[in-house]
Amino acid sequence: MPAAIEFRSVSFTTAQGRVLLHEISLAVEAGTTTVLLGRSGSGKTTLLRTVNRMVEPTSGDVSLQGTSTRDADLVALRRGIGYVIQETGLFPHFTVERDVALVLEAQGSPRADRIRRSHELLTAVGLDPSTFARRYPHQLSGGQRQRVGLARALAAEPSALLMDEPFGALDPLTRAEMQDMLRALLARLRKTVLLVTHDLDEALYLGDQIALLQEGKLIACLPSKKFLESSQPEIQAYIRAFHRGERSAAAQQEGRP
Amino acid sequence: MTEFLHRYGAEIVTLTLEHLWLTGAAMLIAVTIAVPTGIALTRSPRWARPVIGAANILQTIPSLAFFGFLLPLPWLGERAARVAIVALTAYALLPILRNTYAGIQGIDPSVIFVARALGLTGTQRLIKVELPLAASFILAGVRTATVTCVGIATIAAAVGAGGLGELIFRGVASVDNGLILAGAIPAAALALLLDASLGLLEKRLAIRTGQRQTS
Numbered sequence A: 001m002p003a004a005i006e007f008r009s010v011s012f013t014t015a016q017g018r019v020l021l022h023e024i025s026l027a028v029e030a031g032t033t034t035v036l037l038g039r040s041g042s043g044k045t046t047l048l049r050t051v052n053r054m055v056e057p058t059s060g061d062v063s064l065q066g067t068s069t070r071d072a073d074l075v076a077l078r079r080g081i082g083y084v085i086q087e088t089g090l091f092p093h094f095t096v097e098r099d100v101a102l103v104l105e106a107q108g109s110p111r112a113d114r115i116r117r118s119h120e121l122l123t124a125v126g127l128d129p130s131t132f133a134r135r136y137p138h139q140l141s142g143g144q145r146q147r148v149g150l151a152r153a154l155a156a157e158p159s160a161l162l163m164d165e166p167f168g169a170l171d172p173l174t175r176a177e178m179q180d181m182l183r184a185l186l187a188r189l190r191k192t193v194l195l196v197t198h199d200l201d202e203a204l205y206l207g208d209q210i211a212l213l214q215e216g217k218l219i220a221c222l223p224s225k226k227f228l229e230s231s232q233p234e235i236q237a238y239i240r241a242f243h244r245g246e247r248s249a250a251a252q253q254e255g256r257p
Numbered sequence B: 001m002t003e004f005l006h007r008y009g010a011e012i013v014t015l016t017l018e019h020l021w022l023t024g025a026a027m028l029i030a031v032t033i034a035v036p037t038g039i040a041l042t043r044s045p046r047w048a049r050p051v052i053g054a055a056n057i058l059q060t061i062p063s064l065a066f067f068g069f070l071l072p073l074p075w076l077g078e079r080a081a082r083v084a085i086v087a088l089t090a091y092a093l094l095p096i097l098r099n100t101y102a103g104i105q106g107i108d109p110s111v112i113f114v115a116r117a118l119g120l121t122g123t124q125r126l127i128k129v130e131l132p133l134a135a136s137f138i139l140a141g142v143r144t145a146t147v148t149c150v151g152i153a154t155i156a157a158a159v160g161a162g163g164l165g166e167l168i169f170r171g172v173a174s175v176d177n178g179l180i181l182a183g184a185i186p187a188a189a190l191a192l193l194l195d196a197s198l199g200l201l202e203k204r205l206a207i208r209t210g211q212r213q214t215s
Helices: A042-053 A074-079 A095-098 A102-107 A109-124 A142-154 A172-189 A201-207 A233-242 A244-255 B002-043 B045-060 B063-070 B080-105 B108-115 B122-159 B165-173 B177-208
Strands: A006-011 A019-028 A033-037 A057-064 A081-085 A159-164 A191-198 A209-215 A217-223
Touching: A006 A042, A019 A042, A019 A209, A019 A217, A033 A042, A033 A201, A042 A057, A042 A142, A042 A159, A042 A191, A057 A209, A074 A102, A081 A142, A081 B108, A095 A109, A095 A142, A095 A191, A102 A109, A109 A142, A109 A244, A142 B177, A172 A201, A172 B002, A172 B045, A201 A233, A217 A233, B002 B045, B002 B080, B002 B122, B002 B165, B045 B080, B063 B080, B063 B122, B080 B122, B108 B122, B108 B177, B122 B165, B122 B177, B165 B177
Parallel strands: A033 A191, A033 A209, A081 A159, A159 A191
Antiparallel strands: A006 A019, A006 A057, A209 A217
């Protein structure tokens, strides 16, 4: 069976000649979550965007279920892929209910179906429709907005879900809640997910495999379980950069009599 | 006073309606031209400067001269009202065009990005996202244009197009302040009234989108 998402030697160079992606090859199995991990500017968001062709690769190819996206109809391709972006992704002039079902509206589904689906999804992401359906984004907290964004991405029953730092702007506690919610939801829905983050902890918690990117190159792609054990220097450096506070606090405690 | 109203009342009403017709017709045509043009400019922004520049130049032509220029033209010159409507339309273009363009260009790029990423077609993006978000801005342009046109329409009487300017010109010619005021006061009232009602509508549109919540 072909991989759900497959990148084959994908490169992207800007019009100014900056290389943002360099020959990246990576496969994502259906129903699993792959995390694209890396520091800011490593190319992880650019790679994510080649899937729904919000970025067109300069060379190489991306295929979904064995079919190249190059010849796909752009509108149909994008409607068939769920997309969650950090923060401001909601439309300021839409109610939550309408925003969630926007792709269905664009496809011309009847209003009653859209409302039903919208309420169903709001419930699935932990928002009570009777309270939230008629609200506007400015009447929601950051966490609630991200839940709405996730519900919207699921509306058209996409097989694949792209998530670009979905919880990046949230405080640690809200972020943890959202991660739990997402994990439970994905276990149930079995979507193929590509998730961009710079947070190692999030990567380990949500990912089945982790792909580390650095300066547009794929450094390694390992199952999450093996990621911490890797002796690769780039991975080691990334791991060391995390939990520094913890280690320093622990060291101070040991130092004290 | 009562005697004055008795004598001129009916005429003031007729001329006010005439004034409203000149302004209304010009605004309708201007919106029909300027809004689609403004939208087209957001699709090819390199045309924005020259086109908005041209509308700007129209704006600088002194109104009396403009009416004069149009008068000898074949079809237009047959009726003074046509001349007036064409000239008023020309003055109304700039504010509407500029606000349509700026209103759409000013939308948060991330909102447009998401609309594309979700698979909205160009037309759906325009109708569902861009126009609603720019609506209050576009209406603000229509409002500015309307108030300007009510004022300039008084000058249309100079070429015989009618409207409240009739009374003003007659008053000036006969050094009759009462007659000047009989034209000026309704014209000013009309401008204020239209300004206020369009302002109300503008505010409603903005609140519906939640944009004004923070400002």
